[in-house]
Amino acid sequence: MDKSRRAFSLGSLVASASVMMGGEALADVTGYKLSGKPEAFVKKMGIKYPIVQAVIGGSTPDLAAAVSNAGGMGGIGMSWSPEQEVRDYVKATRSLTKAPFAIGYVLTFGAGTLPAALDAGAPVIQFSFGTPDKKQVSMIRAAGAKFGMQVSTADGVKQALDVGADYISLQGQEAGGHVQAQGSWRDNLPRALETAGKTPLLVAGGLSTGKDLREVLLMGVSGGVFGTRFAATKEYPSHPEYKQRMINARSSDTALTVCFDGGWPGALHRVLRNPTLDAWEAAGAQWAGLRPGEGDVVGTIGDMKFARYSLFPAFVVTQGKPQEMAMYAGQGIGAIRDIPKAGEIVERIWSECVGLTV
Ligand SMILES: Cc1cc2nc3c(=O)[nH]c(=O)nc-3n(C[C@H](O)[C@H](O)[C@H](O)COP(=O)(O)O)c2cc1C
Structure with missing residues (x-):
C-alpha cells in the first residue's frame, strides 16, 4: 500500500472537529480528519473538502457560491461570456462567498476575458483544452490567484507542471460535456500520478457519489471533480x-x-x-x-x-x-436520482465518502 493510501485509510480512524480553511478552523460536518494528499490539496486551495465542482458552462454565481460555502470549490465556465458578464459573475460570486471558486476557460476559444476576471477578483482560474501561455500565467500570479488545468494524459500532466499549475485534473472519457480524453482516466491514472509527484492530481469523469470519491482518494488522487452531479442541482439553470x-x-x-x-x-x-x-x-x-x-x-x-x-x-x-x-x-x-441544492450535495458526498452514510 503506498504512503498516501495508508494516510487516507488511517485518517478515517482519527476524529477531529476541524480542518483549516484560510487560516481559520472550521467545523467539519463529519468530524473527519483529512490526511495525506487530500489534506495537502484542501490546505493549498483554502477549501474544506477535496470536492471540486467542474467549471460547467451555464453555471451561475449562486451555484458556485453554494458549493464553495458548503466546503467544496465551486466554479463557473465563462468561455462563451462577454467581458461585462465575466466581471458581474465574479463580483456576484464574491459577494456570496468568502471561499475560493474557479472561473473556467476552454482554451480552444482563448481566454480574452482573463484580465477582467482577475481584475474583478477571481481567486482561481481553471483551464481546459490547452495550456496557458507565459503571459496568462504571469497575469494570474500578479493578481495573487491560483490556477488549475484539466488534462487527459500523463503528457498533459507534464505540460501542466511545466507552467506551474497549482492542481491538475485528469479527465477521462466517462465525463459529461466536452471531453478532451481519448480513454478512461483509469488507464491514464498510474502514469499521471507518477508524473504529478507532489502537485495535487484530481480525477474528472463519471464521479457522482461519496463512494466514487472514496474510491479515487484511495487510488492516491487528491480530490474529485464533479460536473454532472452539480448540473443536477436546483441552482444550475438548465431546462x-x-x-x-x-x-x-x-x-x-x-x-x-x-x-x-x-x-x-x-x-x-x-x-x-x-x-x-x-x-x-x-x-x-x-x-x-x-x-x-x-x-x-x-x-x-x-x-x-x-x-x-x-x-x-x-x-x-x-x-x-x-x-x-x-x-x-x-x-x-x-447514480443521480434527485435535484437537490448544491450545498446538500457537497455534504452528502463527503458524509458518504467518509462512511457516515451509504
Ligand atoms: C453540463 C456540463 C457542462 C460542461 N461545461 C464545461 C465547460 O464549459 N468547460 C469545461 O472545461 N468543461 C465543461 N464540462 C466538463 C467538465 O469540466 C468535467 O470534465 C466533467 O463534468 C467531469 O465529468 P462528470 O460530468 O461525469 O462529472 C461540462 C460538463 C457538463 C456535465
Missing part, C-alpha cells in the same frame, strides 16, 4: 425537461459523440441520447452540411435562435424543444 431526463437516465443512456458540434466543429462530447442524436446516427452520422433537420430551430431565448446541432443546451429560459438539444451528462448519471 426542467433536461433535469427530468437526468433523473431518469441510466449510464448506458449517454453517448460519446460529435453530433452537437455546432459552434465547435468536431469536438467530442458526452450527452444523453435524444431524437436528434438517434436520427443523426440513423442517417449515417454525417458531418455538418449532410445532417437531417440541420436548419431546424429547436430553441430560442428572446431573439437568439439555436439550430438543431448547436452545442448549447436548453436553459430554463429556452423556448422550444429542450429534449432535442444537447443534454450533457457523464457516465455517473445512473
Whole structure:
C-alpha cells in the first residue's frame, strides 16, 4: 500500500472537529480528519473538502457560491461570456462567498476575458483544452490567484507542471460535456500520478457519489471533480425537461459523440441520447452540411435562435424543444436520482465518502 493510501485509510480512524480553511478552523460536518494528499490539496486551495465542482458552462454565481460555502470549490465556465458578464459573475460570486471558486476557460476559444476576471477578483482560474501561455500565467500570479488545468494524459500532466499549475485534473472519457480524453482516466491514472509527484492530481469523469470519491482518494488522487452531479442541482439553470431526463437516465443512456458540434466543429462530447442524436446516427452520422433537420430551430431565448446541432443546451429560459438539444451528462448519471441544492450535495458526498452514510 503506498504512503498516501495508508494516510487516507488511517485518517478515517482519527476524529477531529476541524480542518483549516484560510487560516481559520472550521467545523467539519463529519468530524473527519483529512490526511495525506487530500489534506495537502484542501490546505493549498483554502477549501474544506477535496470536492471540486467542474467549471460547467451555464453555471451561475449562486451555484458556485453554494458549493464553495458548503466546503467544496465551486466554479463557473465563462468561455462563451462577454467581458461585462465575466466581471458581474465574479463580483456576484464574491459577494456570496468568502471561499475560493474557479472561473473556467476552454482554451480552444482563448481566454480574452482573463484580465477582467482577475481584475474583478477571481481567486482561481481553471483551464481546459490547452495550456496557458507565459503571459496568462504571469497575469494570474500578479493578481495573487491560483490556477488549475484539466488534462487527459500523463503528457498533459507534464505540460501542466511545466507552467506551474497549482492542481491538475485528469479527465477521462466517462465525463459529461466536452471531453478532451481519448480513454478512461483509469488507464491514464498510474502514469499521471507518477508524473504529478507532489502537485495535487484530481480525477474528472463519471464521479457522482461519496463512494466514487472514496474510491479515487484511495487510488492516491487528491480530490474529485464533479460536473454532472452539480448540473443536477436546483441552482444550475438548465431546462426542467433536461433535469427530468437526468433523473431518469441510466449510464448506458449517454453517448460519446460529435453530433452537437455546432459552434465547435468536431469536438467530442458526452450527452444523453435524444431524437436528434438517434436520427443523426440513423442517417449515417454525417458531418455538418449532410445532417437531417440541420436548419431546424429547436430553441430560442428572446431573439437568439439555436439550430438543431448547436452545442448549447436548453436553459430554463429556452423556448422550444429542450429534449432535442444537447443534454450533457457523464457516465455517473445512473447514480443521480434527485435535484437537490448544491450545498446538500457537497455534504452528502463527503458524509458518504467518509462512511457516515451509504
Ligand atoms: C453540463 C456540463 C457542462 C460542461 N461545461 C464545461 C465547460 O464549459 N468547460 C469545461 O472545461 N468543461 C465543461 N464540462 C466538463 C467538465 O469540466 C468535467 O470534465 C466533467 O463534468 C467531469 O465529468 P462528470 O460530468 O461525469 O462529472 C461540462 C460538463 C457538463 C456535465
